[in-house]
Amino acid sequence: MLNWQIASLLLSIAAALNVGDGIGKWRGSNYSTRLTDDWVKGVFQQKVDHFNMSSGYFEQAFYLNREFYDTAQQIAILYLGDFADYPDNCPAGMKAVAEANKFAIVILEHRYSGSSFPTSDVSAPKLKQLLTIHQTVEDCPTILPHRKEHLNAPNLKIILFGDSYPGALAAWVRQKHPAQFVGAVSSSSAFDVQLALEKYSTIEADDLSNKNLGGSEACLEKVVKAHKTFGDWLGSADKGRQLERKFKLCKNQLEARSNQIALYSSQIESWSDRLLGIFVQENDPECKEVYCNIERVCKRLGETEDPLDAVASVYLVNNPVPAGACRLVEWPFLMKRLTDPHNKSGERMREFVYCRGFAQRQPCTEKNNCPWLRTDDVLKQAITACEAFDISEEKLKKYVAEVQTEYGGKELSGATNILSINGGADPWISASITEDKVGVRALVGGRRIYIPGYQGVDKNH
Numbered sequence: 001m002l003n004w005q006i007a008s009l010l011l012s013i014a015a016a017l018n019v020g021d022g023i024g025k026w027r028g029s030n031y032s033t034r035l036t037d038d039w040v041k042g043v044f045q046q047k048v049d050h051f052n053m054s055s056g057y058f059e060q061a062f063y064l065n066r067e068f069y070d071t072a073q074q075i076a077i078l079y080l081g082d083f084a085d086y087p088d089n090c091p092a093g094m095k096a097v098a099e100a101n102k103f104a105i106v107i108l109e110h111r112y113s114g115s116s117f118p119t120s121d122v123s124a125p126k127l128k129q130l131l132t133i134h135q136t137v138e139d140c141p142t143i144l145p146h147r148k149e150h151l152n153a154p155n156l157k158i159i160l161f162g163d164s165y166p167g168a169l170a171a172w173v174r175q176k177h178p179a180q181f182v183g184a185v186s187s188s189s190a191f192d193v194q195l196a197l198e199k200y201s202t203i204e205a206d207d208l209s210n211k212n213l214g215g216s217e218a219c220l221e222k223v224v225k226a227h228k229t230f231g232d233w234l235g236s237a238d239k240g241r242q243l244e245r246k247f248k249l250c251k252n253q254l255e256a257r258s259n260q261i262a263l264y265s266s267q268i269e270s271w272s273d274r275l276l277g278i279f280v281q282e283n284d285p286e287c288k289e290v291y292c293n294i295e296r297v298c299k300r301l302g303e304t305e306d307p308l309d310a311v312a313s314v315y316l317v318n319n320p321v322p323a324g325a326c327r328l329v330e331w332p333f334l335m336k337r338l339t340d341p342h343n344k345s346g347e348r349m350r351e352f353v354y355c356r357g358f359a360q361r362q363p364c365t366e367k368n369n370c371p372w373l374r375t376d377d378v379l380k381q382a383i384t385a386c387e388a389f390d391i392s393e394e395k396l397k398k399y400v401a402e403v404q405t406e407y408g409g410k411e412l413s414g415a416t417n418i419l420s421i422n423g424g425a426d427p428w429i430s431a432s433i434t435e436d437k438v439g440v441r442a443l444v445g446g447r448r449i450y451i452p453g454y455q456g457v458d459k460n461h
Contacts, residue, residue: 039064039065040063040065041062041063044060045058046059046116047138048130049129050139058119063086063087064147065105069103073103074151074155074156074157075102075156076151076153077094077098078106078161079107079161080160080161080169080173081107081108081114082110082166082346082350083347084113086109090105106147108143111139112130124388124389133406134406136169137169137173140173140177144180157182159182159183159184162189165190165358167185167187168186168191170184170186172415174416178417183419184418184419186433188422191409191410191431192410192431192432194404194431195359197362197363199427200430200431201363201368204280204372204427205220205371207294213425214293215294215298216302218302222302222311223275223311224371225307225308226275226310227274227371227372229307229308230243230373240255246312247312247327248316249328249329253326253327253330262329262330263275275311275372277315277318278293278294281426290317291314301314331381338385338389339389351385354386355385355389356391356399357400357402359400362382363379365378383396412440415439419443420441421443429444
């Protein structure tokens with residue numbers, strides 16, 4: 001297909017993706033597709049190590065959906081998964097894209113996830129060799145002949161899709177293998193790979209005060225005050241016990257500094273709730289839970305005068321504790337899970353990918369106006385998590401530099417037919433591509449990704 005045809009096709013996809021959340025990316029928190037009856041699982045032979053031809057093969061899994069597929073058109077989406085369970089966790093927006101454009105959907109399991117393990121050995125030394133961004137990028141072209149066969153499409157055209165980390169992967173795969181894939185759609189994707197993404201928390205603060213998202217300056221102020229009070233109270237044993245009771249934490253949980261940071265500031269998946277118990281980046285204006293988005297949280301915070309009491313009331317709803325029970329916050333337990341050389345969980349594999357070069361840690365300091373706990377210890381502890389894989393801060397910086405150099409950051413080193421989608425309020429936007437450039441079309445929305453008044457593009461003109 002010609003570049004102008006691909007550009008039109010990508011824009012029509014963007015129109016179909018008018019299902020965004022309050023932050024404006026199509027991923028959101030809505031993973032409700034659950035097309036289990038319509039999916040077919042298959043496997044194909046994949047190289048264990050793309051840079052060692054004698055390394056052997058493993059079975060990499062994929063999931064195929066032909067519900068809306070037009071055999072005359074012969075176009076498929078290749079959605080690059082991360083470490084979630086598929087196909088149940090296929091984004092709801094994917095179905096909208098497939099239905100609107102008559103595409104087939106293919107989900108490729110990430111190596112070392114689901115049933116796609118190149119090795120039974122998942123120790124840190126083995127992962128350093130085989131669970132890398134470079135290996136993952138090279139996994140994708142191998143799937144092409146298998147999809148042509150399953151879809152009876154000798155001229156099959158595949159568009160790569162991904163959000164967040166897999167979104168960056170999608171663009172990098174297109175960059176490295178332009179002959180195999182006609183284009184890529186990257187949603188909320190950080191291309192400027194950094195150890196510390198300073199502006200992430202700055203944008204979170206802006207979101208909490210953003211009236212278009214249901215926030216306000218008063219809401220942001222209350223969140224900041226609550227976290228500051230929480231931090232101040234940690235300096236007193238008596239106040240620490242009060243915090244444990246207020247947030248229904250088990251006794252003495254807040255004695256260790258590592259637990260204090262883990263409770264509300266760590267970027268490790270298990271402890272990312274902070275004191276609101278929501279992910280600002282996942283803000284969904286249409287969610288139905290009690291305190292599931294910025295608007296609902298800010299409304300509740302406005303009903304209680306004391307900031308800490310108000311935040312605690314939200315936290316306890318979003319992190320319910322059974323009657324008579326208490327919540328454990330044990331950083332050592334988490335580090336033990338990450339260190340365990342036999343642990344094959346998605347939590348551990350996802351964290352390893354970040355330590356192996358994707359990084360994107362989010363500092364929280366006075367300098368970046370972070371709304372949470374402002375201390376250098378936040379970044380230090382996030383970096384410390386990589387020590388579970390014997391990756392020091394120096395080595396982490398080296399891995400980050402290698403990824404940035406290999407793929408070119410926001411420049412994408414000559415990649416073409418890329419659609420970069422970001423919400424105007426997305427915390428990842430500072431590391432993403434937000435302006436059109438040669439080969440890349442950028443769409444930036446406010447509450448949603450669509451352009452007001454935009455009705456789509458005729459793919460045939």
